[in-house]
Amino acid sequence: MSVNRDILITEVALRDGSHAINHQYTVEQVVNVARALDEANVPYIEVTHGDGLAGSSLQYGLSRTDEMELIEAAVSVCKQAKIAVLLLPGIGTIKHLNAAAKLGVGMARIGTHVTEADVSAQHIARSKELGLETIGFLMMSHMASPNKIVEQAKLMESYGADAVYIFDSAGAMLPKEVAERIRALKQSVGIDVGFHGHNNLSLAMANTLAAIEEGATRIDGSVRCLGAGAGNTQTEVLIAVLERMGICTGVDLYKMMDLAEDIVAPILEVPQEITKNSLVLGYAGVYSSFRLHAERAAKKFGIDSRDILIELGKRKVVGGQEDMIIDIAAEISKRNSRGGNQFAF
Numbered sequence: 001m002s003v004n005r006d007i008l009i010t011e012v013a014l015r016d017g018s019h020a021i022n023h024q025y026t027v028e029q030v031v032n033v034a035r036a037l038d039e040a041n042v043p044y045i046e047v048t049h050g051d052g053l054a055g056s057s058l059q060y061g062l063s064r065t066d067e068m069e070l071i072e073a074a075v076s077v078c079k080q081a082k083i084a085v086l087l088l089p090g091i092g093t094i095k096h097l098n099a100a101a102k103l104g105v106g107m108a109r110i111g112t113h114v115t116e117a118d119v120s121a122q123h124i125a126r127s128k129e130l131g132l133e134t135i136g137f138l139m140m141s142h143m144a145s146p147n148k149i150v151e152q153a154k155l156m157e158s159y160g161a162d163a164v165y166i167f168d169s170a171g172a173m174l175p176k177e178v179a180e181r182i183r184a185l186k187q188s189v190g191i192d193v194g195f196h197g198h199n200n201l202s203l204a205m206a207n208t209l210a211a212i213e214e215g216a217t218r219i220d221g222s223v224r225c226l227g228a229g230a231g232n233t234q235t236e237v238l239i240a241v242l243e244r245m246g247i248c249t250g251v252d253l254y255k256m257m258d259l260a261e262d263i264v265a266p267i268l269e270v271p272q273e274i275t276k277n278s279l280v281l282g283y284a285g286v287y288s289s290f291r292l293h294a295e296r297a298a299k300k301f302g303i304d305s306r307d308i309l310i311e312l313g314k315r316k317v318v319g320g321q322e323d324m325i326i327d328i329a330a331e332i333s334k335r336n337s338r339g340g341n342q343f344a345f
């Protein structure tokens, strides 16, 4: 049955949410969430380690369950939804993409830092060869101008991507900044444009609406805000808001609400909210998945996690540089013990 959708929603709780629960998803949890999302008619469900295929490592956090098992389980319970996998070239490889395709995924999302799209050429091309719907996305998009983003998106388009997204990975962007970037993309590329937000400054919904107003037609959300930092644009809320605006997603609002309340909320040890650390992520422009790493480092060194995050922001540390968190924590601890200046908030 074909469904009319003005906006294509990708649900990311089973991937971005992995950061929020230390990559501890079980097969049972993934099956329950994926089945309910499929029944609610969500078209795309992303499943992998938070840092994408092969992310399970000491650097990024070890997964409790092999992600291939999680992907296979999700594929097995979905009747209409496509399972999407995320791949960051350098972490995941073509070999992992091939393996995921064998399991029956329908979409690959290939992401790079916002200025490094050129590393995605082979992965995007291979994904297309495998017959997968292929998305290119640019992470930490607040760090680049609209012109730079256009240049990078055009590269992804030239490699064969079906759509390009900007990712506000730090939840640092303001609606005006999102609008400028999406507008520039819409004027310059011939493929779909999408947006992925984080709610660290409580702006995920406003930013998403700004993106849609400028012509974005693919939007990421996480049910119950189960994503890194303060989570993403809350999917069930977005469905309701878009319905009020007369914009059709084809997703069943009641089923999403029930899923959020009955299946996803119990997965969370504490409800997702804007804590002081997630607020600082957005304020300082730090990658959302750094929150738990910084909290652990602060505890280990007996320092304030906000000082670590502010310093990470000042040094413009990006995804893949998680080891800097410990280095900075050690520096702050040494400085504090010498009675030196604290990093100012």
Ligand SMILES: C[C@H](O)CC(=O)C(=O)O
Pocket: 016, 050, 051, 052, 088, 111, 139, 140, 167, 168, 169, 170, 196, 228, 288, 289, 319
């Ligand atoms: C690997 C990252 O967690 C991708 C993402 O969701 C983001 O940059 O935001």
Ligand SMILES: [Mn+2]
Pocket: 016, 169, 196, 197, 198, 227, 228, 288
């Ligand atoms: Mn994210």
